[in-house]
Amino acid sequence: MTTLEPPVVARPTAGLSRLVDRHASALPTAAAVGILALLLVGAQVYFGNFLTPRNLSALLLDHAYLIILAVGMTLVILTGGIDLSVGSVLAFTGILGARMLASGLSPAVVVPVMILGGAAIGLMIGVLVQYFDVQPFIASLAGLFLARGLAFVVSLQSVKVQSSSILWLQSTRFGVGDWYITPTGIIAVVVLAAGAFTLAYTRFGRTVYAIGGDEQSARLMGLDVARTRVLVYVVSGACSGLGGLVLTAYSGAGYPRNGIGTELDVIAAVVIGGTLLSGGVGYVLGSLVGVLVYGTIKTIISFKGAEQSWTQITIGMLLLVFIVIQQVIVVRSARRR
Amino acid sequence: MEPTPLLELRGASVRLGDELVLDGVDFRLLPGEIHSLMGENGAGKSTLVKAITGALPLAAGVMTVDGRPCVFRNPLQAQRAGVSSVYQEIDLLPNLSVAENICLGREPRRFGMVDWPAMREHARRALDTLGVSLDVMSQLGTHSLAVQQLVAIARAVSTDLRVLVLDEPTSSLDADECAELFRVVRQLKARGAAVLFVSHFLEQVYELCDRVTVLRDGRCVGEYLTRELLRIDLVQAMVGDRRVARRLAPVLRVAGPQEPPYLSARGLVATGVHGADVDLLPGEVLGVAGLLGSGRSELARAMTGIDPVRGGVLRVRGDEASFPGPRPAIRLGVVYSSENRRTEGIISELSVAENITLALQAERGVLRRLPEARKRELAASWVEALDIRPADLDRPAGTLSGGNQQKVLLARLLALAPRVLVLDEPTRGIDVGSKVEVQNLVRELADNGVAVMFISVELDEVLRVGNRVAILQSGRVLETLAAEDLTVDSLTALVTGADGIDG
Amino acid sequence: MARTVHHRLFWPVLSLLALVVLNAAVRPSFIRVAVRDGHLYGALVDILRQSAPLMMVALGMTLVIATRGIDLSVGAVMAVSGAVALTLIDRSADPGDVGTVIVAIAAGVGIGVVLGMWNGFLVTVLRVQPIVATLVLMLAGRGVALLVTGGFITTVVSPPLKFVASGYLLGLPFALFLSASAIAVVALVERRTALGLLTEAVGINPEASRLAGVRSRGIVFTAYVASGALAGLAGILYSSNIMAADANAAGEFIELYAILAVVLGRTSLLGGKFSIAGTVVGVLVIQTLQSTVLFLGVSSAQSPVFFAVVVAVVVLVQSPQLHSRVRRLSGRRRRAVPAPEKPARDVEVSA
Structure with missing residues (x-):
């Protein structure tokens, strides 16, 4: 084809530069994968018996509820928001479910109620953020207080779960050799897959990224910013409700003090997984990696028999390292312009 | 039809x-x-x-x-x-x-x-x-x-x-x-x-x-x-x-006595600046003409401590100086006004008075607060001198028009009694009336002995205000010529034509 | 009238008064102040005394928020400070010695300063977002506190330490003097020096402030150090109150209450203009509400529900969206019934 004027702004579209242009935002996630691999290999070399199928299976299952929370949180953070309520909602729906089961209600009623309960709190946060222009930090803080208080309103003590179908979620193991997975693990994987797919292939998912990039522009492009923003908080709330179910099944009881500080662990996992807190950049699968990094550190520390307080310190430090890496990347990409 | x-x-x-x-x-x-x-x-x-x-x-x-x-x-x-x-x-x-x-x-x-x-x-x-x-x-x-x-x-x-x-x-x-x-x-x-x-x-x-x-x-x-x-x-x-x-009123250009430069740069290197030589003389306006990407803002920022200098020498009154930030430059009387009025100039929610006295207060330090009465008096005198409208000291500066915001920024710098004033596009995006006022003000300052560096994309403005014009290209000063020897056309040719030869 | 309604602190003060009146109506003993053994007693005195730790933390938080930042680590700093101070007292030869306690308190506040410097370093030198930078310490801080106490709750017997939170001076609780002097020092430093103005300038437009020659980094750094120091002092108060260092419970949720107090006091979370008086009122509102909730026989564990309602109401009242909606509604009403003269719009809008 011959045109009168040659394309002027053509740039070298091959090789490394093209890779970077296309996937600049995946770099932090790639770094997270690297760290995870390093941790796993390092632990294997140090302990000799770390990378066993049992261990790795447990890694997924012990943190199934965190993975579910992280999926919801990733969506929220991608829009540039934050959801502090996840830990409390987890506790609230957990104790609510346990109490309802104890009073003889069928799991077929209880499970939807738990998820909808979480979604309702998410809806409240979303409406405050979107329609009343309340900062996400504050709106979800209200959600945190509300859910934590409600958890104690439901019960001040822990409530044991006897329902066999709920306990089945955790006690059943489908396995190949020493590898196994429980229904709770399957739930986590399904939520993860659904989250990844939604973000990549639906207009809702792309709108989530668009809001994080520039809300005004997203609106000008005809994307439904209001609905999407409310929806991400609803999804996060529903994920917390589901997380409450999984944690209740895992621990066999509902406890109103569950999940204190969990929102921080989840945020840390999401950030370590390469999602920028300023929004617009990140992946659900990265958050999985973030949760696994968190879990691996916890496991390593219990392997060493060291104080669990080291987990908090290590996670804090790792979070710092990742933030500094992100900082460097952001600064460098700004300089490229 | x-x-x-x-x-x-x-x-x-x-x-x-x-x-x-x-x-x-x-x-x-x-x-x-x-x-x-x-x-x-x-x-x-x-x-x-x-x-x-x-x-x-x-x-x-x-x-x-x-x-x-x-x-x-x-x-x-x-x-x-x-x-x-x-x-x-x-x-x-x-x-x-x-x-x-x-x-x-x-x-x-x-x-x-x-x-x-x-x-x-x-x-x-x-x-x-x-x-x-x-x-x-x-x-x-x-x-x-x-x-x-x-x-x-x-x-x-x-x-x-x-x-x-x-x-x-x-x-x-x-x-x-x-x-x-x-x-x-x-x-x-x-x-x-x-x-x-x-x-x-x-x-x-x-x-x-x-x-x-x-x-x-x-x-x-x-x-x-x-x-x-x-x-x-x-x-x-x-x-x-x-x-x-008013616009067509001839600008008075007093040929001042040749004094040694107050601030000079030799072989200055910074991001976007590759060995620039500049002399800023008391009582003189140096117009800077260059295309975008010629390093005009970068030069101004490097000379005033806003951005780091990577090579070359800066001299103040002949003595070597280095500005590791805006503060050391301000201390030596070298001040800079950014081309980005909104993001790097005005503090929109602070009052006009606070905006005008901000740099002076920063210069005095945290502990020596300007007394309220002194602050208002000072601000009022600048509001009057520069005809800032509306003349309301307590109005948030962000609510003023672009031209008046620019004057507030100038007042902020002038309150420091600077020796060198580096103005990066001070007339960008302001109406013609304010433009002329700012230009006249700049001339007046030079007549009072301040050394001014005046950057503008509008070449006729550079010619009207400047005594000499530095032509900037690829981060270097190509030539510095007397303004009266140039016309808009010849300057345009110099600024753009030179660029063409290089590539 | 309109001017009163539009004063920054109209709503915070009104809610505080409403709470006090409400309490007084339900239980007259609430506003009664009795003198016993030369000491003042009463619910109001208790509120003032108990509010001291939150007051300290909220003051620091106000400064940090004014710089466009946030300090999530205050609770963790309290835990570390309490742990350090009480471990020192516990290990000393004479825990009841005044000198020992003073050294321990200085160490606690000192560690608060160090942790504040750490936050300030991350924010100003490494340029990490404040919410993330302080999240690091929020996560790691409690771990550090647990390490200091060896994983236990350290309890001590030390009358001088007990005096800090529970003692009386000139008939008034000593803690009240501490929080009053903290308020006075912060207010004086901010308003009598140029720190307040420069902090606001940096909070509103950091780059413009730097270009104007403001030491933005120094000012932001100072805010975090002040927040750390005040949180350190709050940690001492907390430990003195229960005479123990509890790494997990010390300052739990206090960052959230402190942020709430700042917002109640009408300082914007977006930084810039701030109000110390507003924060003081905000803290008192929170503490009064806490006391009200307890009086109502609600378990303190359940009180967060009330705070959720408060947060929601406060943000709704402050929300410009709601204001414009109300304005539109009242506008519509006015159009339906044409008023003979210009209606007093301002009052109507805020009502």
Whole structure:
């Protein structure tokens, strides 16, 4: 084809530069994968018996509820928001479910109620953020207080779960050799897959990224910013409700003090997984990696028999390292312009 | 016979609060024309643009598109009717791919899911029609502003585009990028679209536009064919009679005694500056002329401690000096006013008085607070001296007009009693009246012994204000010439022509 | 009238008064102040005394928020400070010695300063977003506190330490003097020096402030150090109150209450203009509400529900969206019934 004027702004579209242009935002996630691999290999070399199928299976299952929370949180953070309520909602729906089961209600009623309960709190946060222009930090803080208080309103003590179908979620193991997975693990994987797919292939998912990039522009492009923003908080709330179910099944009881500080662990996992807190950049699968990094550190520390307080310190430090890496990347990409 | 207008406003009025900012304006855009909207700041240009694109509602009057009455309640509705706009600050998503930026909102879908291959294809075709070739899967943020602007145009073109509004599109583009933009705009014209081109640059208006509508004080002064309109008449139409007289008043240029430079740079190296030599003499204005990318702002910032210096020597009164930040420079009387008034100048929520005294307070340090009475007295004297309006010391500075904000910033620097004043585009985006005031003020300061460095893209302004003019290119000072030996044309040739030789 | 309604602190003060009146109506003993053994007793005195730790933390938080930042680590800093101070007292030869306690308190506040410097370093030198930078310490801080106490709750018997939170001076609780002097020092430093103005300038537009020669980094750094120091002092108060260092419970949720207090006091979370008086009122509102909730017989564990309601109401009242909606509604009403003269719009809008 011959045109009168040659394309002027053509740039070298091959090789490394093209890779970077296309996937600049995946770099932090790639770094997270690297760290995870390093941790796993390092632990294997140090302990000799770390990378066993049992261990790795447990890694997924012990943190199934965190993975579910992280999926919801990733969506929220991608829009540039934050959801502090996840830990409390987890506790609230957990104790609510346990109490309802104890009073003889069928799991077929209880499970939807738990998820909808979480979604309702998410809806409240979303409406405050979107329609009343309340900062996400504050709106979800209200959600945190509300859910934590409600958890104690439901019960001040822990409530044991006897329902066999709920306990089945955790006690059943489908396995190949020493590898196994429980229904709770399957739930986590399904939520993860659904989250990844939604973000990549639906207009809702792309709108989530668009809001994080520039809300005004997203609106000008005809994307439904209001609905999407409310929806991400609803999804996060529903994920917390589901997380409450999984944690209740895992621990066999509902406890109103569950999940204190969990929102921080989840945020840390999401950030370590390469999602920028300023929004617009990140992946659900990265958050999985973030949760696994968190879990691996916890496991390593219990392997060493060291104080669990080291987990908090290590996670804090790792979070710092990742933030500094992100900082460097952001600064460098700004300089490229 | 003239064709029916693509878009027409009749008796359009827009109200902002109690103020009538657009008052019964008639305006039309013909198919296949490039139309310019001219006027001072506050004349109602951006209001008119906003009314056309649905960002502001009409209080009175009708708008028709293709002869049919139309009401756009928001920019999205306007876009859907084929009226798109591309602003200087680009309304796109830097974190997403070029393809998404072109297609999102009407992206091809299959079974309710985003059809990525079809989207890539669609985006590629949209860019092809503009003769632009890009990797559509690359992240938009990795491209230059100029390319992003073209992507924004591609987005507009990929719909059924009737009217494209370009609001100050060239203010951050260099010459090559402007040429590329003009090529694309002419292509759109050839396809029968109407383009509304809003720009402060007269040159560009004359180069590109077929027709000009001039606004003044919210009213339409007239519509002219560009080729039939003399520049002097255009300016006359824009500013009215009163201010033209002032504008044309000759600037007094006192040939001061030759003093040694207060601040000089030798072989200065910084980001974008590659070995520049500059001398700033007391009592003299050094105009700096250079294209975007010539390193004019970078030079100014390096000389005033805003950005780090990587090589070369700075001397103050002959003694070697280094400015590891703005503070050491300020201490030696070297101050800088940024070209970005909003982001690097005004503290919008602080009062006028606080803004004016901010630098002085910072210089005194945290512990030595300016007493309230002294602060107000000082601020009041500057408000009076520079004729800042409204003369309300307690008004948040962000609520002033651009020209008055600029004066507040000047007052902030002048309160430091500087020896060297480096002004980066002090007249950008302010109305002609304020422009002249700022220019006169700069001359006055020089006459009082301050050394001024005056950067502007408007070469006639550089010539009018400067005693000498430094011609900047590729981060070096090519030549420094006396202003009276230059004309706008010869300076233009020097600034642009030299660039051509280099590549 | 309109001017009173539009004063920044109109709503915070009104809510505080409403709470007090409400309490007094339900239980007259609430506003009664008795003198026993030369000491003042009463619910109001208790509120003032108990509010001291939150007051300290909220003051620091106000400064940090004014710089466009946030300090999530205050609770963790309290835990570390308490742990350090009480471990020192516990290990000393004579825990009841005044000198020992003073050294321990200085160490606690000192560690608060160090942790504040750490936050300030991350924010100003490494340029990490404040919310993330302080999240690091929020996560790691409690771990550090647990390490200091060896994983236990350290309890001590030390009358001088007990005096800090529970003692009386001139008939008034000593803690009240501490929080009053903290308020006075912060207010004086901010308003009598230029620190307040420069902090606001940096909070509103950091780059413009730097270009104007403001030491933005120094000012932001100072805010975090002040927040750390005040949180350190709050940690001592907390430990003195329960005479124990509890790494998990010390300052739990206090960052959230402190942020709430700042917002109640009408300082914007976006930085810039701030109000010390507003924060003081905000803290008192929170503490009064806490006391009300307890009086109502609600378990303190359940009280967060009330705070959720408060947060929601406060943000709704402050929300410009709600204001414009109300304005539109009242506007519509006015159009339906044409008023003979210009209506007092301002009052109506805020009502």
